[in-house]
Amino acid sequence: MESPTLTENRPYTVPPFAKECLEAAGEAWHAAHDHAFVQALADGSLDSDRFRFYQMQDARYLEAFADATSIISTRCTDPDDKLWFIEAAQMAVVVEQELHAGYGEELGYDADDVAQLELTPNNRAYQNHMIASAHTGSLVEAVAAITPCPWLYVDLGQQLEAEMGEVPESHPYAEWLEMYRDPAFNEYMDHLLERLHRFAVAADPAARERAKELFVLSVRYEWMFWDQSWTKQEWPV
Numbered sequence: 001m002e003s004p005t006l007t008e009n010r011p012y013t014v015p016p017f018a019k020e021c022l023e024a025a026g027e028a029w030h031a032a033h034d035h036a037f038v039q040a041l042a043d044g045s046l047d048s049d050r051f052r053f054y055q056m057q058d059a060r061y062l063e064a065f066a067d068a069t070s071i072i073s074t075r076c077t078d079p080d081d082k083l084w085f086i087e088a089a090q091m092a093v094v095v096e097q098e099l100h101a102g103y104g105e106e107l108g109y110d111a112d113d114v115a116q117l118e119l120t121p122n123n124r125a126y127q128n129h130m131i132a133s134a135h136t137g138s139l140v141e142a143v144a145a146i147t148p149c150p151w152l153y154v155d156l157g158q159q160l161e162a163e164m165g166e167v168p169e170s171h172p173y174a175e176w177l178e179m180y181r182d183p184a185f186n187e188y189m190d191h192l193l194e195r196l197h198r199f200a201v202a203a204d205p206a207a208r209e210r211a212k213e214l215f216v217l218s219v220r221y222e223w224m225f226w227d228q229s230w231t232k233q234e235w236p237v
């Protein structure tokens with residue numbers, strides 16, 4: 001039986017090139033959904049130290065996501081595309097600030113702690129991958145590298161909603177689970193995947209292949225982001 005994450009049954013449109021990217025990511029997409037960190041987050045058994053580690057690293061990750069989408073905006077010629085990526089960048093910063101205002105108070109860290117945090121190897125590698133793709137890739141490559149970030153989380157949020165139903169108020173990570181099942185993301189996904197597809201159609205076949213590779217790498221980095229939070233990754237030397 002085909003896994004629910006690869007069916008057509010999503011509440012937003014998945015145009016052909018986005019579908020090709022998803023199919024190319026295949027196993028890594030599922031592995032990211034199935035990671036022990038995600039399982040523990042969903043069933044509420046995740047310890048707060050690991051969650052804190054994740055949130056602090058993620059605050060910095062979202063700043064890099066905002067940088068990547070800002071750079072992409074400068075490379076768009078169509079004013080609607082430009083504005084959409086500017087807004088995506090703004091939203092990432094706003095979400096990041098809200099997250100660490102809320103979780104920071106609860107988990108005991110503030111904006112200075114986030115600013116001074118040493119990035120893990122995996123986080124740094126993922127950020128550099130997005131930023132490098134935004135600077136040096138063609139437009140479709142730049143967008144392909146940032147697409148798994150929202151897509152994987154929205155997919156995960158909706159899958160967990162289907163499996164778990166309503167999140168009980170007593171769930172320690174209710175707020176996180178509620179956030180990524182928000183139906184407002186469906187419109188965001190429609191807009192992003194439509195652009196990914198349109199830029200792919202305008203690109204040459206070699207650029208499309210490279211874009212798919214960059215998409216798959218970002219899915220792998222998503223798995224590695226859960227993993228670095230699960231193991232509390234440190235630099236080996």
Ligand SMILES: Cc1ncc(CO)c(N)n1
Nearest residue numbers: 058061062149150153225
């Ligand atoms: C690492 C990572 N990927 C995706 C999202 C979704 O915004 C996030 N917050 N962090």
